[in-house]
Amino acid sequence: MLKKFFKASLAVLAMAIAVNVFNGLSFQKRNNNRPLPSFYKKGVFHVHSNFSDGIGGIEEICRDAGAQNLDFVILSDHGRPNLQASAATAWIHDTLLIGASEFSLHSGHLAAAGYRTPDYIFPPEPQEAIAEVNRDQGVTFISHPLDRKIPWSDWQVSDFTGIEIMSMYQMAKKNLLYGLTLFPLQYMLNPDYALTSLISYPHQELEIWDGFNREGKYYGIYALDTHAKLPISEKTSLHFPSYGATFKILRIYVKVDRELEKDAKAAAATVISSLRRGDFFCVIESLAAANGFENYYLEKDGRQVEMGGDAEAGGGVLVLKLPFNFSTDILIKKDGEKFRTIRDNNRQEIAVPINRPGVYRCEISPHSGPGSDLPWILANPIFIGRSRNPEKPETITPRRILARGENYFRIEKNPLSQASMQIVDQASGQPVTRFTYALRQESPTQVDFWTALARRESLDFSNYRGFVFETRGSRPMRFWLQFRNGEDRLESAFQHSFLVGENWQRIAIPFARFHRLYGPDATADLKKISAFFFTIDNGNSHSGSGGEISLRSIGLY
Numbered sequence: 001m002l003k004k005f006f007k008a009s010l011a012v013l014a015m016a017i018a019v020n021v022f023n024g025l026s027f028q029k030r031n032n033n034r035p036l037p038s039f040y041k042k043g044v045f046h047v048h049s050n051f052s053d054g055i056g057g058i059e060e061i062c063r064d065a066g067a068q069n070l071d072f073v074i075l076s077d078h079g080r081p082n083l084q085a086s087a088a089t090a091w092i093h094d095t096l097l098i099g100a101s102e103f104s105l106h107s108g109h110l111a112a113a114g115y116r117t118p119d120y121i122f123p124p125e126p127q128e129a130i131a132e133v134n135r136d137q138g139v140t141f142i143s144h145p146l147d148r149k150i151p152w153s154d155w156q157v158s159d160f161t162g163i164e165i166m167s168m169y170q171m172a173k174k175n176l177l178y179g180l181t182l183f184p185l186q187y188m189l190n191p192d193y194a195l196t197s198l199i200s201y202p203h204q205e206l207e208i209w210d211g212f213n214r215e216g217k218y219y220g221i222y223a224l225d226t227h228a229k230l231p232i233s234e235k236t237s238l239h240f241p242s243y244g245a246t247f248k249i250l251r252i253y254v255k256v257d258r259e260l261e262k263d264a265k266a267a268a269a270t271v272i273s274s275l276r277r278g279d280f281f282c283v284i285e286s287l288a289a290a291n292g293f294e295n296y297y298l299e300k301d302g303r304q305v306e307m308g309g310d311a312e313a314g315g316g317v318l319v320l321k322l323p324f325n326f327s328t329d330i331l332i333k334k335d336g337e338k339f340r341t342i343r344d345n346n347r348q349e350i351a352v353p354i355n356r357p358g359v360y361r362c363e364i365s366p367h368s369g370p371g372s373d374l375p376w377i378l379a380n381p382i383f384i385g386r387s388r389n390p391e392k393p394e395t396i397t398p399r400r401i402l403a404r405g406e407n408y409f410r411i412e413k414n415p416l417s418q419a420s421m422q423i424v425d426q427a428s429g430q431p432v433t434r435f436t437y438a439l440r441q442e443s444p445t446q447v448d449f450w451t452a453l454a455r456r457e458s459l460d461f462s463n464y465r466g467f468v469f470e471t472r473g474s475r476p477m478r479f480w481l482q483f484r485n486g487e488d489r490l491e492s493a494f495q496h497s498f499l500v501g502e503n504w505q506r507i508a509i510p511f512a513r514f515h516r517l518y519g520p521d522a523t524a525d526l527k528k529i530s531a532f533f534f535t536i537d538n539g540n541s542h543s544g545s546g547g548e549i550s551l552r553s554i555g556l557y
Helices: 002-026 058-067 126-135 168-174 176-180 182-189 191-196 203-213 243-247 264-277
Strands: 040-047 072-075 090-092 095-098 100-105 108-113 139-142 162-167 219-223 250-255 280-284 294-298 304-306 316-321 328-334 337-345 349-354 358-366 377-379 382-384 410-413 418-425 431-438 450-459 466-473 477-485 492-500 505-510 515-518 529-537 546-556
Touching: 040 058, 040 219, 040 243, 058 072, 058 090, 058 095, 058 243, 072 100, 072 264, 090 264, 095 264, 100 126, 108 126, 108 264, 126 139, 126 492, 139 264, 162 168, 162 203, 182 191, 191 243, 203 219, 219 250, 219 280, 250 264, 294 382, 304 382, 316 358, 337 349, 410 418, 418 450, 431 450, 466 477, 466 492, 477 546, 492 505
Parallel strands: 040 072, 072 095, 139 162, 162 219
Antiparallel strands: 040 250, 090 095, 100 108, 108 139, 250 280, 280 377, 294 304, 294 316, 316 349, 328 337, 328 358, 358 377, 358 382, 410 450, 418 431, 431 546, 450 529, 466 505, 466 546, 477 492, 477 529, 492 515
């Protein structure tokens, strides 16, 4: 009986290998020899180098990209930000390398580009990090949102640029058994087929994306998340697939309003501007190039609205240009629901009448053969006739003032750091606490350093929603506001960061947004506060930095 089972298993395995060998050898990319229009630039998004956990350097990355005539590569090395990657923007081997980072936040990973590198560390709170990048006219994309190990957890965030609909690295980890068995054989026979076989239809990611677009304006992107390695355990990786192999699989086509400048930073800003307005589409390039594809909305008055754009009203037509020598299936969605399906299409241009307001987006698939069940082309939405009423910010004032006396706070710090405090009475009658600091790390092995304004006292905050205070600084900087419960082994700490600018501003932080730093309590017991602090440390600043922060009207609301 055991022999029969063994023979049957071998036969099944042999058949599976034979099928995979045949599929690998017969897999071919569909032909599209049309030149890429000059107003489109083709590149790849989310690439890790040896600035973080990737295998290769930027020379290797750009050499592989240049060999495939890619216009740009967007790095996403780990850090908040990754200083080396952020400074790496350059033209290398005729390819524009755009330096960027992947932030590790409380809620998961966020790929960011187009920011100015600050003198401090970007915050770990997702909404705060998004706001900082937005202030610099940069872009933020939620990375591998449904990853098994590092999924995105904060679905209340807003104002980010978009979401990764596909993540090559995530799909490889998801198919680990395949990756350790048939994938190496397929990769040796045909890397394009092996890597494309990892891709499945992203049902959940598309559903999440469509849900966000019912209320806001967000864009979808295909991400490689390539490291030039395949992880098989926490500490072990196989050094393939190569950068060049993954660059052939998923690409983004960005529509630009000018030729890319010779100055690398200016050229990077042009690409990022297109990403920020959603004027790009994503392609599974290993199935076919999408050169010549167009998707826009033509209003009744003839005005053309590009992907990511806003049209005033319905009554126009949604235009699709499909100059391909193979038939395609077209899926048009309105507000996340199926609006129209066109199968076995051979027309090179289609105009679909749009009579109702909504969010319209298109997916294009090959009609038959490999990839016919995948969104070969994913176009970003066009927002038609949708009115959005911006929310008025809530006016928050203190219901209880905490810091009244001159001796309310005391200074706490590590030995080498320096700090001083001064209380100044303003003409308005509001005392101002001025805190001057200079951070110093004790030694290369002692990484923790800090200075703080500390108030240690038993307090009851249970009748309040959060802290409110006014602040300004000698320069832009990040501080923590931290409070604690309990004592000794039972102590729990919760904190949230805030950005200090050079002008007075009022900041309100609800208790619900504080993140547990340590301790046994998952949620804070607001009746039993033991201390609170305004602090700056190695979690939000660098050794050697210094400055002054002023605080007034510190209270609760």
